[in-house]
Amino acid sequence: xxxxxxxxxxxxxxxxGRFGYRKYGVPLSGFMDSYSALLANQLVGNNYxxxxxxxxxxxxxLKFSSDTVIAITGAGFSPTLNNVEIPLNSLLKxxxxxxxxxxxxxxxxxxxxxxxxxxxxxxxxxxxxxxxxITSNSKIIKGDLLKISPTKRTxxxxxxxxxxxxxxxxxxxxxxxxxxxxxxxxxxxxEELYDINFTISSESNxxxxxxxxxxxxxxxxxxxxxxxxxxxxxxxxxQFIILMRDCQTTGGYARVFQLTDRAINRIAQKRGGESILFxxx
Amino acid sequence: xxxxxxxRKFGRHxxxxxxxxxxxxxxxxxxxxxxxxxxxxxxxxIIETVSAYHSLAIYLKRDININSxxxxxxxxxxxxxxxxxxxxxxxxxIPVCYEVEYAPDILSVASSHDHSIFxxxxxxxxxxxxxxxxxxxxxxxxxxxxDKRLYTPRKKKPRQNIVKGSIGIGGKQTGIYTVDSPGGWxxxxxxxxxxxxxxxxxxxxxxxxxxxxxxxxxxxxxxxLDTSIKNGNYNxxxxxxxx
Numbered sequence: 200x201x202x203x204x205x206x207x208x209x210x211x212x213x214x215x216g217r218f219g220y221r222k223y224g225v226p227l228s229g230f231m232d233s234y235s236a237l238l239a240n241q242l243v244g245n246n247y248x249x250x251x252x253x254x255x256x257x258x259x260x261l262k263f264s265s266d267t268v269i270a271i272t273g274a275g276f277s278p279t280l281n282n283v284e285i286p287l288n289s290l291l292k293x294x295x296x297x298x299x300x301x302x303x304x305x306x307x308x309x310x311x312x313x314x315x316x317x318x319x320x321x322x323x324x325x326x327x328x329x330x331x332x333i334t335s336n337s338k339i340i341k342g343d344l345l346k347i348s349p350t351k352r353t354x355x356x357x358x359x360x361x362x363x364x365x366x367x368x369x370x371x372x373x374x375x376x377x378x379x380x381x382x383x384x385x386x387x388x389x390e391e392l393y394d395i396n397f398t399i400s401s402e403s404n405x406x407x408x409x410x411x412x413x414x415x416x417x418x419x420x421x422x423x424x425x426x427x428x429x430x431x432x433x434x435x436x437x438q439f440i441i442l443m444r445d446c447q448t449t450g451g452y453a454r455v456f457q458l459t460d461r462a463i464n465r466i467a468q469k470r471g472g473e474s475i476l477f478x479x480x
Numbered sequence: 481x482x483x484x485x486x487x488r489k490f491g492r493h494x495x496x497x498x499x500x501x502x503x504x505x506x507x508x509x510x511x512x513x514x515x516x517x518x519x520x521x522x523x524x525x526i527i528e529t530v531s532a533y534h535s536l537a538i539y540l541k542r543d544i545n546i547n548s549x550x551x552x553x554x555x556x557x558x559x560x561x562x563x564x565x566x567x568x569x570x571x572x573x574i575p576v577c578y579e580v581e582y583a584p585d586i587l588s589v590a591s592s593h594d595h596s597i598f599x600x601x602x603x604x605x606x607x608x609x610x611x612x613x614x615x616x617x618x619x620x621x622x623x624x625x626x627d628k629r630l631y632t633p634r635k636k637k638p639r640q641n642i643v644k645g646s647i648g649i650g651g652k653q654t655g656i657y658t659v660d661s662p663g664g665w666x667x668x669x670x671x672x673x674x675x676x677x678x679x680x681x682x683x684x685x686x687x688x689x690x691x692x693x694x695x696x697x698x699x700x701x702x703x704x705l706d707t708s709i710k711n712g713n714y715n716x717x718x719x720x721x722x723x
Binding site: 218219220221222223224225323324332333376379421422423424425427429447448449457458459460 | 488489490491492493494496498501502503527528529530531532533534535536537539613614615616617618619620622658659660676678683684688
């Protein structure tokens with residue numbers, strides 16, 4: 200069991216997503232940055248689809264009620280265990296009654312905490328991922344007691360750090376495919392779209408990242424059609440919207456791009472104010 | 481029908497089959513037939529499908545080669561189209577209390593059209609609505625068939641919270657808020673039914689292709705039904721629809 204001493208800015212439990220229910224209008228949900236999430240699961244020997252904790256910008260304080268093994272990946276937090284700094288991207292032994300504190304991220308947005316065996320919170324419609332209308336909680340709050348699945352795994356703890364891709368946090372290149380309504384884009388030479396420095400709005404969240412920067416391009420609305428995480432919509436007023444993991448299943452704005460899987464993971468780690476550049480794949 | 485279909489990649493693990501860009505019951509029936517066929521015959525390759533007004537999204541497992549899979553589906557269509565069985569649809573009766581307590585906007589909807597409240601109820605309950613698809617909220621049905629005399633623009637200021645079960649009119653559409661949600665539609669009634677239930681393997685009452693019929697009930701009946709539903713003593717009225 201893990202006791203939540205403080206919740207942090209926006210902390211949730213996520214797995215790979217709620218597959219099979221989108222036809223009912225249920226969002227997919229799941230890890231925003233699956234690159235970092237999968238690494239966290241891999242480090243502790245969990246299955247790739249195990250539930251873990253997703254931590255946003257300012258992290259929680261957690262108390263462990265039993266001995267376990269954890270890993271932390273993703274954004275540049277400087278976590279401490281019993282007030283001693285611990286490394287990211289590494290396997291760590293945690294003793295009963297230890298307190299893990301995350302503090303603030305110095306780069307990136309999202310960190311992932313994996314625990315040996317995985318989180319065993321409520322599983323609804325085939326997934327542990329928190330979502331407002333589906334799970335009883337939409338985020339973790341102070342006082343929550345989070346269950347962990349038991350495991351008999353044994354570990355040899357070494358001090359080896361796993362190297363992560365630098366570009367995952369540093370690069371502002373977001374690779375895209377042309378979207379279904381690319382041809383509906385109006386307002387200028389479409390080649391210019393790849394030269395615009397778009398800034399991520401601070402109103403962005405797990406549903407969508409909004410882009411600021413250029414209102415020259417626009418597209419008319421379409422008859423409501425399927426959308427998915429990574430779909431880039433363009434509104435008649437010129438707003439670019441990048442749909443993320445908690446997005447609706449259908450939408451009525453022109454779908455002008457579709458992000459590659461890698462680009463979704465990369466943009467997930469961008470904060471409000473950071474800039475991106477689209478690149479045609 | 482197959483000649484007109486457009487196949488387009490939607491990222492690298494999904495593709496779309498698009499029909500003519502319009503809202504039309506015949507197109508919907510074709511989509512649902514093709515959806516049924518693909519879901520049943522390619523369950524090894526696909527994760528799930530999502531249909532909308534004129535489009536079907538097919539989400540593939542990650543190890544499936546999208547180009548060869550699209551070719552396989554296209555070929556299989558040409559041969560199989562005649563034998564595809566149509567989806568079975570139902571008429572679902574939805575009890576709605578249109579009394580002002582549950583219908584904060586029914587007066588303004590009525591007066592904007594110079595109708596009485598009774599005329600609004602009559603116009604809203606006399607139509608058999610077609611369910612095109614579910615989206616926007618878990619279980620939220622996109623319905624076709626609202627009487628022109630009830631078209632009402634969305635409210636200028638959306639409400640922070642609309643209670644689940646509320647029946648709204650937004651522009652040319654009517655629909656049911658299946659879960660609590662912010663929203664800008666004019667609320668003209670409320671149903672005590674549970675439209676979305678995560679404990680059920682089939683979490684929705686209404687599904688694409690079905691028909692919906694609203695029936696007016698009194699507040700007293702609403703409260704009685706509400707109690708029965710909460711105690712698990714209510715079966716939704718549902719009959720097979722035959723063309």
